[in-house]
Amino acid sequence: MTPEHTRPQAEPGSFRDPQTRVFHADGEVLRGLGAQAAQDWKALRASDFFARTQAERTVTRTEEVDRELPGAPGTWSATLRHEPLPFVTYPYEWSHAMRQDAARLHLRLLQDALAAGFTMKDGSAYNVQWRGAAPEFVDVGSFEPARAGEPWAGYRQFCQTLLYPLMLQAHLDLDPRPLLRAQIDGVEPAQMRRMFGGTKRLARGVLKHVHLHDSIQSRNADRSTGAVREQLKDAGFNSELVLAAVKAMAKLVDQLDWAPPATHWGDYRETCSYSEADRAAKQAFVDAALTAAAKTDLVLDLGANDGVFSRQAATRAQHVVAVEADPAVVDTLYRQLRAEGEQRILPIVMDLADPSPGGGWAGTERAGFPQRAARADVTLALALVHHLAIGRNVPLPRVVDWLAGMGRTVVVEFVHAEDPMAQRLLANKPDGLFPDYHVDTFEKLLGERFDIARKETLPGGSRTLIAGVRRD
């Protein structure tokens, strides 16, 4: 162990459970455990259940280390070190199939934990993260020895952050992401109830988890959870019932399927304006830029579409985050990647003209996308700028400033105004609205922030690729 460490910084998103807190230091992820949590950890560490989660990588790899953490003496009884995540994402950036897999993982872990005499303190979607297309439960501090006759404390949280969002998409074809982004604790039973009126209340799982849940909740609002726990125990509630409830939820989650609709992006490559020669030249250019990049631990593929360039980047990079605005396209890509067992490409849903803001307490409990993206080494922005500049009226200087806030190496494809794809966007705007939209203007602006390393116009003549390295 090296004697010198920088002082660990508290993770702003880790404070709700006073018994455990996450810190960052020199790229390491550390977790402090209070006296009770340390005791729970010792029991967990000794269990076959925990060893299994480590071997299967369903729970973030964790070891105990001898390290001091900030806090009054005696605050932390033990320190853990977790394997760092390539990129942190939030439930409002996941597609339906991702959410379904996150819910499955959570319930499977809870089932296994219960069988081994443990339970989970909470049921939050935020405890699930991704390594490529594989979900991983990150909150080791969530496991504690189970107490006989007690229901799962995380059920409400599970409903609000995982089950309800799945129901909204599967039953109503309603994207739950805006609600999740606006409410850190997820969708309330009362909100769900209003959306599931009439015959919709007969949709699978809705009567119990939504209507009954909301009505029992409002009728018991003035009773403490401690008193209700006692009453349940006296009435014969037992651990078999906890397991039966979890199994019923797992069955329900499996049934909450959603088939992504065919969208205009779905067949984008077929209708795309560029030829085979263009595609080959573009791939060669991207490959050369990635090979030349000083560091490729984290590559962002902005406007990833079907992920063809994310896949290409993954041959040269440790991790690629494929950012795409269309949830149906992301869902399809995720299913493919999952089937392939891909662990280096993480697809996420995001409108880049309206990226995830910071959220929760003080706006820092959940980091905004720009803050997370600043860690990237390479940014791919292929056939993206025209969507921002023409489609969303973002001035080119601001597009360049935004690119400079991400990867040190940038690869941009500039679609000329005469390209059919740009024409399609321009058709909806008055003539002459974007006089500055020109590759020369863009190259000049890019050159103010980046050293231009290479530039190439594709054989078709209407698209120019530019690679640059930011001047730091």
Added chain:
Amino acid sequence: MEPHLAYLDAGSGSLIVQAVVAGTAGVVVAAKLYWRRLTSVFRRKTPAEPAAPVAEQPKATADRD
């Protein structure tokens, strides 16, 4: 009973719903809970009387459907 250390407000209503979610045996538990609440007023007034008959049902087991 040892003091409960849960940091999360599990929601008192959410705890009861879980019993119903667990299936038939859980519904019996929830019904028993409500029955006891209903009869507790009466029982408190006449503590010498025997407990309500429903409370003497055999202990519920998990539903296996």
